[in-house]
Amino acid sequence: MGTEIYIISGFLGVGKTTLIQKMLKEAFQGEKVVLIENDFGEISVDAALLKSGGVEVKEISAGCICCSLSGDFVKALKDLLLRFHPDKIIIEPSGVGKLSDVMKACSDPRIVLHAKVKGKITVVDVKRCQMHLDNFGEFFEDQIRNADVVVFSRSESFPAKLGDGEKIVKKLNPQGRVLTKPWAQINTAELLNPQRQQHRLPGRCRHGHDEHNHDHRDHHSHDHNHHDHDHDHAHHSHDHAADCSHQEGCEHNSRAEDVFDTVTIRTKRVFDTEELKAKVVKMEDSAKGTILRAKGIVRGPKGYLNLQYLPGDIRITGCHARGDMLCIIGRNLNRQELCAIFSGE
Missing domain, CATH: 3.40.50.300 (P-loop containing nucleotide triphosphate hydrolases)
Known part of the structure; x- marks a missing residue:
C-alpha cells in the first residue's frame, strides 16, 4: 500500500x-x-x-x-x-x-x-x-x-x-x-x-x-x-x-509574490509578553501598508515566546521551540519601519 x-x-x-x-x-x-x-x-x-x-x-x-x-x-x-x-x-x-x-x-x-x-x-x-x-x-x-x-x-x-x-x-x-x-x-x-x-x-x-x-x-x-x-x-x-512567467504550463492568474509582501525580521532581543504586545499594537496602529498576518518565535525572560497575530487579535504564548524570528505578511509593507519597531535586522 x-x-x-x-x-x-x-x-x-x-x-x-x-x-x-x-x-x-x-x-x-x-x-x-x-x-x-x-x-x-x-x-x-x-x-x-x-x-x-x-x-x-x-x-x-x-x-x-x-x-x-x-x-x-x-x-x-x-x-x-x-x-x-x-x-x-x-x-x-x-x-x-x-x-x-x-x-x-x-x-x-x-x-x-x-x-x-x-x-x-x-x-x-x-x-x-x-x-x-x-x-x-x-x-x-x-x-x-x-x-x-x-x-x-x-x-x-x-x-x-x-x-x-x-x-x-x-x-x-x-x-x-x-x-x-x-x-x-x-x-x-x-x-x-x-x-x-x-x-x-x-x-x-x-x-x-x-x-x-x-x-x-x-x-x-x-x-x-x-x-x-x-x-x-x-x-x-x-x-x-x-x-514563473517563463515556465510552460503555469496557468494560474495571480502569484502570491505579485499580490503580497513578506518581511522577515531576525532579532536577538529578549521580550517580555507585555513589551512584545505593545510593539505589535504599535505596528498595527502606525505601520505603513496593510498587515494581514504576523507570527514568530522570539526570546522571552524564561524561554521563548510564540507570537500569532491577525488584525485585532494578538496571541502570545510560551513555547518549547527556539527562535529569533518574526514574519510579517501584507501589502505595501515598509521593511525598515517594521525592523525598527521590533529592533530587528
Missing part, C-alpha cells in the same frame, strides 16, 4: 497548524508521518513549532509552486517518499497558496507511483470569511473550490457568523462537506473520510444523484468534479518565483 497524502489548505492565520496538530495526536499516532511545510517568507515559524513536537518536517520556502514544482518540489517529495517510506504525508501550503497548484504538483508520474492524495482539507476562519472573499477572492475561492472538506475555525467564538459563512462555502463548493462545530467536537474521521461519514448521516448530503455512485472512481474525494485529479497536490516553494 502506498503513502497517503493529505493537503491542509487555508488562508493566512486560519489555524492550519493547529488542525495538523489535532490530526497528528488523534489520528496518526504510531504512524510514520512526514510534514511538508511552507511559509510565505524566508523563515518557517510553523515548521519550528511542529518540529518541537517531534514531527519530521521538510521545509520548502518561498516561491511559485506550480513552476518550481517541476523541479524542486516534486524532487523533494519523491526524495521524502524514497528516504522515509512514510505512512502519511501532510502538506501545508502557504496561506496565500492555491490548492489547485498543489493538486497539479502531485499528479507528477514520479509521485503517483508511490503516493496518492487521500484528502484535501481547507480551513476557513468564520470571523473573517467574508473579508477574505472580498479582498483575496482568487486565492480564497481556489482553496474552497478544490477541497473535499471545509472546516470552520473559531465557530465556538462566533456562532452567529456560521450561517453566512456556510452559504459562502456552499456556493463555491456545493458538493464538499462543511464542518461547523467546535474542533473539540470533531472526530478526525470526519476530516479524513468525509464520504464515508456522510453516507452514515441520512439527509446530510443534499445532492443525492450521481454523487453517491462514485466510490469506484475516487473513494477518497467527495466528488468535486476533480476525479481526474486523484493524485493532484501542490505546495508553495518560493525559491524560483522569478522564473
Whole structure:
C-alpha cells in the first residue's frame, strides 16, 4: 500500500497548524508521518513549532509552486517518499497558496507511483470569511473550490457568523462537506473520510444523484468534479518565483509574490509578553501598508515566546521551540519601519 497524502489548505492565520496538530495526536499516532511545510517568507515559524513536537518536517520556502514544482518540489517529495517510506504525508501550503497548484504538483508520474492524495482539507476562519472573499477572492475561492472538506475555525467564538459563512462555502463548493462545530467536537474521521461519514448521516448530503455512485472512481474525494485529479497536490516553494512567467504550463492568474509582501525580521532581543504586545499594537496602529498576518518565535525572560497575530487579535504564548524570528505578511509593507519597531535586522 502506498503513502497517503493529505493537503491542509487555508488562508493566512486560519489555524492550519493547529488542525495538523489535532490530526497528528488523534489520528496518526504510531504512524510514520512526514510534514511538508511552507511559509510565505524566508523563515518557517510553523515548521519550528511542529518540529518541537517531534514531527519530521521538510521545509520548502518561498516561491511559485506550480513552476518550481517541476523541479524542486516534486524532487523533494519523491526524495521524502524514497528516504522515509512514510505512512502519511501532510502538506501545508502557504496561506496565500492555491490548492489547485498543489493538486497539479502531485499528479507528477514520479509521485503517483508511490503516493496518492487521500484528502484535501481547507480551513476557513468564520470571523473573517467574508473579508477574505472580498479582498483575496482568487486565492480564497481556489482553496474552497478544490477541497473535499471545509472546516470552520473559531465557530465556538462566533456562532452567529456560521450561517453566512456556510452559504459562502456552499456556493463555491456545493458538493464538499462543511464542518461547523467546535474542533473539540470533531472526530478526525470526519476530516479524513468525509464520504464515508456522510453516507452514515441520512439527509446530510443534499445532492443525492450521481454523487453517491462514485466510490469506484475516487473513494477518497467527495466528488468535486476533480476525479481526474486523484493524485493532484501542490505546495508553495518560493525559491524560483522569478522564473514563473517563463515556465510552460503555469496557468494560474495571480502569484502570491505579485499580490503580497513578506518581511522577515531576525532579532536577538529578549521580550517580555507585555513589551512584545505593545510593539505589535504599535505596528498595527502606525505601520505603513496593510498587515494581514504576523507570527514568530522570539526570546522571552524564561524561554521563548510564540507570537500569532491577525488584525485585532494578538496571541502570545510560551513555547518549547527556539527562535529569533518574526514574519510579517501584507501589502505595501515598509521593511525598515517594521525592523525598527521590533529592533530587528
